[in-house]
Amino acid sequence: MTAPMRMSHFFLKTLREAPAEAELPSHQLLLRAGLVMPLAAGLYCFTPLGWRAMRRVEDLVREEMDRSGAQELRLPALQPVELWKRSGRNETFGSVLFRVTDRRERSFVLAPTHEEAISALASSQVQSYRDLPMTLYQFQQKFRDEPRPRGGLIRLREFCMKDAYSFDLDWETLDDSYRAMFQAYTRIFDRAHVPAVPVEADSGAIGGKDSQEFIYLNSNGEDEILLCPSCDYAANAEKATFRAEPPVESDPAEMKKVETPEVRTIANLSTFLGIEERQTVKGVFYEVDSEPVFVAIRGDLEVNETKLRNLLKAIELEPMDDAAVLRTGLVAGSASPVGLEGIRVVADKSVKEAINLVGGANEPGKHILNLNYGRDWTASVVADIALAKAGHRCPNCEGQLEVRSGMELGHVFKLGTSYAEALDVQFLNKEGERRTAVMGCYGIGIDRLLAAILEANHDEDGIVWPRVLAPFDVHVVVLGGDDPEVAQALAQLEAELGETQLEALVDDRDESPGPKFKDADLLGMPIRLTVSPRALSQGGIEFRERSSRESEIVPLEKVIERIQKGTD
């Protein structure tokens, strides 16, 4: 039971125009509706209205987490750097970690995520198989020194994340914990009216098994997603696999060096020799943790740097610059894995299966015909390191993959034992043997989810809040407040609303009707009630739904009933 909030006293300023810095619809709405104010790049103040919205989102997520059996707790954001050294992530997170020093010169980090802290807690508390399985979660501010914060609440330097961690006896019971969380996420995005789809995701260098992201497909997203229109295959481009065109069939032939003047690219080469790009092999050079690496891949494909990074367990990986290419003695434009010495060679599986490929001769202006893996050259590792692209064949069916952009709203991930090992989360099983807990982690960015909700729920006039998330349930527009009949009707309405759980925002400002209606549309509460002499003369007050824009006159004594009808 809450007293209605009067707008004349509410700390809120709406903007007629969006500030120039905002490009995305969600960013513009956040600023125009006065939900947030930027403090610095990637840092926002939430106003009372914005904070109400955040809390509604948080409450929805909390409800589903609790329903799944997870238990809420709270971990510190400020953590000793030693914890991060134990997990190895002091190095792997690198410059993304915000670092601070206390008065005694001890080093701390502002946590970007909480696997370390939760593992430390679990380590101290978990002793027996009877303690497991369990899933713990929190809402907590995360800090990441992002290279480029962007898009309002899309990518922040400080943000609120719901992060959950499961601890299991083994991989089998982890499957149950994971499934429960997956279902909770499905319900959350459903109820939040954001069409998020699960896609296969990269699990990074940590190892671990299944990893799925919940992606809201949206042209303003920053992740690239490959989707199969014919089946349900969907994967982040970092992870996506595909079936490459089969190699051209032929019998292995003798290697032969040919003159290829001015030919420096695969496109040139295939035109010059009149062959398909898939009949060539190309070399791509990388600098991996300060070591040169030669990547051999079929000419029609490109290297997926995430796959390569994971394969080599690399921290730093970047294309080699020209100076390093010279220093290493590689011949850009005619590079070949054949006869290379003093450099690690990594090959994509596409070149292992192919027969009689054309590759460089490691001499300018020359190439070699009929290269065959195993006979003429080998690599230290052969793996799938190819980048899936639109038009490639789906790994599961005959469909052609399509590419879309999307926003990562949530991530569920079977972590495995790496953190539990590093931080000693162990227990005794029934047989009295010491075992390491098997972990999962599950995150949802709350601020980003709020942004996605706005992206998915607005029209040209403003926000259209889903009922469960609206900062207020009802927006009351008062016209002609000096009229005694209006004042009396308003008093009665407010009293009745006060008897319910409904939260109301009452626009009692001394404004003309225009701005009041415009603001009501902009702020987007699900139901607008207009108390005015005109409506009263028609027998009640005007009831209007933001989503349908349909309105009707409802007698005062029926209003509460009318509002509650259709509450989801």
Next chain:
RNA sequence: CGGGGUGUAGCUCAGCCAGGUAGAGUGCUUCGUUUGGGACGAAGAGGUCCCCGGUUCGAAUCCGGGCACCCCGACCA
């Protein structure tokens, strides 16, 4: 970190090229009118022209350096 753009009133922007009293719309304050879709009239308040330095009699404007913000890329367990 590389490329591009922008910094002038709370917000949107003009003025800068061609140096000379700091502007408009909107918002805000006051008064009056108005009261169903950003209404009308009148009077006001509001400025470190991003910062530092230089050139000049004189700099929002020209020159040098820096900073911030936005976009693209790189990066992003």
